Amino acid sequence: MNASDLPGAPFxxxxxxxxxxxxxxxxxxxxxxxTPLFVYSKAAMLHALSAYxxxxxxxxxxxxxxxxxxxxxxxxxxxxxxxxGFDIVSAxxxxxxxxxxxxxxxxxxxxxxxTRQEMQLALQAGIACFNVESEAELDVLSDVALSMGQxxxxxxxxxxxxxxKTHPYISTGLKGNKFGIAHERTLQAYRHAASLPGxxxxxxxxxxxxxxxxxxxxxxxxxxxxxxxxxxxxxxxPVDHLDFGGGLGINYNGDTPPPADALWASLLAxxxxxxxxxxxxxxEPGRSLVxxxxxxxxxxxxxxxxxxxxxCIIDAAMNDLPRPAMYEAYHQIVPxxxxxxxxxxxxxxxxxxxxxxxxxxxxALNAQAGDTLAVLxxxxxxxxMASNYNTRGRPAEVLIDGDKAHVIRARExxxxxxxxxxxx
Ligand code: LLP
Numbered sequence: 001m002n003a004s005d006l007p008g009a010p011f012x013x014x015x016x017x018x019x020x021x022x023x024x025x026x027x028x029x030x031x032x033x034x035t036p037l038f039v040y041s042k043a044a045m046l047h048a049l050s051a052y053x054x055x056x057x058x059x060x061x062x063x064x065x066x067x068x069x070x071x072x073x074x075x076x077x078x079x080x081x082x083x084x085g086f087d088i089v090s091a092x093x094x095x096x097x098x099x100x101x102x103x104x105x106x107x108x109x110x111x112x113x114x115t116r117q118e119m120q121l122a123l124q125a126g127i128a129c130f131n132v133e134s135e136a137e138l139d140v141l142s143d144v145a146l147s148m149g150q151x152x153x154x155x156x157x158x159x160x161x162x163x164x165k166t167h168p169y170i171s172t173g174l175k176g177n178k179f180g181i182a183h184e185r186t187l188q189a190y191r192h193a194a195s196l197p198g199x200x201x202x203x204x205x206x207x208x209x210x211x212x213x214x215x216x217x218x219x220x221x222x223x224x225x226x227x228x229x230x231x232x233x234x235x236x237x238p239v240d241h242l243d244f245g246g247g248l249g250i251n252y253n254g255d256t257p258p259p260a261d262a263l264w265a266s267l268l269a270x271x272x273x274x275x276x277x278x279x280x281x282x283x284e285p286g287r288s289l290v291x292x293x294x295x296x297x298x299x300x301x302x303x304x305x306x307x308x309x310x311x312c313i314i315d316a317a318m319n320d321l322p323r324p325a326m327y328e329a330y331h332q333i334v335p336x337x338x339x340x341x342x343x344x345x346x347x348x349x350x351x352x353x354x355x356x357x358x359x360x361x362x363x364a365l366n367a368q369a370g371d372t373l374a375v376l377x378x379x380x381x382x383x384x385m386a387s388n389y390n391t392r393g394r395p396a397e398v399l400i401d402g403d404k405a406h407v408i409r410a411r412e413x414x415x416x417x418x419x420x421x422x423x424x
């Protein structure tokens with residue numbers, strides 16, 4: 001393995017055959033905290049953020065971390081302290097932002113199905129903007145705001161009908177998707193929004209999908225959004241901010257997405273060329289800020305040779321790492337200690353009672369029962385999507401800062417899981 005190709009490098013690297021995250025040896029962390037264990041590098045998160053910050057230097061732009069990627073309080077705190085705002089999709093996420101020291105005025109609220117109660121809570125808190133996804137939502141939000149004697153700041157999420165060329169489950173900007181308001185109906189929706197007494201139009205928003213690895217879909221979406229802004233403003237409705245969503249991919253298995261600064265250099269050049277370079281800009285990146293900052297450590301329980309397949313049964317499962325089961329996603333699985341010993345090909349599977357409970361297929365590994373493995377690129381959409389299926393407690397999480405390890409979430413116990421349940 002070429003060390004610089006390791007997703008997460010240089011914050012994740014082998015030294016003397018041992019895998020380190022920042023200054024700490026992952027084997028030591030596994031021993032101290034047990035497995036399965038999520039381990040995150042704070043420096044890797046800040047490094048990923050810095051690429052966006054470089055791109056936006058001298059611009060009016062704000063990064064709203066899409067916290068659905070990883071909403072653990074300790075992770076949110078890193079981004080709040082670094083000056084980020086947050087993109088939320090529920091009142092629960094708003095509560096997390098506030099608990100982590102973030103401010104409501106830096107929050108934007110996305111999602112197709114906000115409830116009245118969630119709208120109320122967000123208005124009370126004083127969030128920056130609602131990204132509205134349907135005409136019906138405009139009416140309800142105006143109604144809720146009026147009933148509270150408030151005016152809700154809104155931007156409409158446009159569905160530009162652009163193919164982001166990613167997995168169908170995470171592509172959101174195509175006509176057949178449930179997200180946003182169709183390009184053709186956008187002007188009408190803005191006219192409607194502007195006519196509602198409980199709303200104030202502040203911006204426009206677009207998010208076309210996730211794990212996008214080329215620049216073109218962004219360029220296409222950008223042009224379509226700017227065409228719309230021109231139309232909307234010709235109709236006399238000012239659009240103060242432009243929100244281009246998130247979606248930038250990461251390297252899972254040799255993927256080569258553009259670096260955030262290169263992507264944004266191209267997009268800003270187009271914005272400048274079209275006279276929009278000085279607008280207030282917002283983005284909502286999630287995965288690209290945290291995905292490769294995290295790994296999941298897991299212990300090999302049993303090796304089970306078979307006629308057709310060899311299985312390497314680990315103590316992490318689809319409830320901890322749902323992406324392979326949900327999207328057939330690929331995560332690299334590497335040993336914590338490199339060796340030259342012969343490898344065998346295994347399906348790496350968890351203990352959950354489902355054939356879909358696999359973490360990696362056909363992986364060449366030199367593994368023995370008791371060894372610890374690292375599942376890479378596990379900082380985004382792993383812990384935040386983890387479940388208690390099979391009454392498995394969710395893993396602990398540790399945030400590394402140089403040579404310090406901070407436990408940011410204790411391992412979930414059975415008592416945690418059954419709290420709130422009762423017998424008849
Ligand atoms: N903004 C909105 C409105 C979104 O829906 C999303 C992600 C983002 C921003 C952040 O996108 P990112 O920068 O992380 O690509 N669970 C899937 C990914 C689902 C993405 C959902 N929306 C996965 O594990 O691949």
